[in-house]
Amino acid sequence: MAHPSQLGFQDAASPVMEELLHFHDHALMIVILISTLVLYIIVAMVSTKLTNKYILDSQEIEIVWTVLPAVILILIALPSLRILYLMDEINDPHLTIKAMGHQWYWSYEYTDYENLGFDSYMIPTQDLLPGQFRLLETDHRMVVPVESPIRILVSAEDVLHSWAVPSMGIKMDAVPGRLNQTAFVTSRPGLFYGQCSEICGANHSFMPIVIEAVPLEHFEKWSTVMLQDA
């Protein structure tokens, strides 16, 4: 989750997010350089007493400021496409989980081995235990084994939702009647928070997502307990 008044990205919890962080640094640096140059030129143009009324054309600079942006765009596009294709790599998941969006909660189905399914509602503010995070905690978390490739199939039962976990760089729209696939690997154990990212009605802001990444033995124990409780 983000700490209070955080402006930048959260630390990466998956390798893809690490790549996205580096790419963002690269693209943002280019943006900052261009903006600084433009700002300097604007200030220089505005604050001079010199005038020149007789410029007609200039082929050399026109070539420069056509070719250079094209080159910059290529320098941005190549890493971007690399990450895009990296995200679609064959990753041989250990587990497939279905995340279904409802108004206004998520439900998770682990149907690889047994039929495990449960709903995940936000804990209302008045029911929080001391120290829990307002609008982020859920009654049941999506538990996954750490450092294992997981396939998530995202869909919705009523209206559009979007399943997003920023620290892992995941956002996938939940479209009714459609299965969207995404995958991730958690690099470290812990809790990773996200929120519904497609407007879906009155409680759109109140259907968060919590991923709990635990060692495999803990995951097995948890799924056994959940199956018994169901």
Added chain:
Amino acid sequence: MKRHRKENTMLATRALRLVGKRAISTSVCVRGGHGVAKVEDYALPSYYDRRENPLPDVKFVTDLSPVQKSLKEKEKGAWATLSNEEKIALYHISFKQSFAEMNKGSNEWKSVVAGMCFFIGLTGLVVLWQRKFVYGPVPHTFESEWKEKELQRMLDMRINPVEGFSAKWDYEQKEWKK
């Protein structure tokens, strides 16, 4: 011959029309603006004070007074005989403002900044009023004990341990890293 006279007439008419227009618009201004709304003919040559176009299309004063006329006659002779006031008077026939006058800045920026500060302050007052009289209390999770527990929980679960939140906490010394 006929064509030549017609062209002359046209030119004179146009010049007179311009003068006439100037006369009317000037006297409208003098009379306080109650008159027919003029549509300026921007295609006709006009006077302007511009730094980058120092020689406008027309002289500033087109109807010379007798004094000005005699000054113009004197200008045809040797310029050394002209006094400084005469030179300045000749300048003011051709031009309205000097370069110093047209390039001089104004104090308008002070009014602009003052207006900005006023409206920003007014907005601040509105916000303060809203906080006092419109908004309800913040959720109980903003209390300091709750926030302390949240903070401890965030450190315990190693939120953002690489460069972010937990990375700045010294877990051995149990204090923030210096």
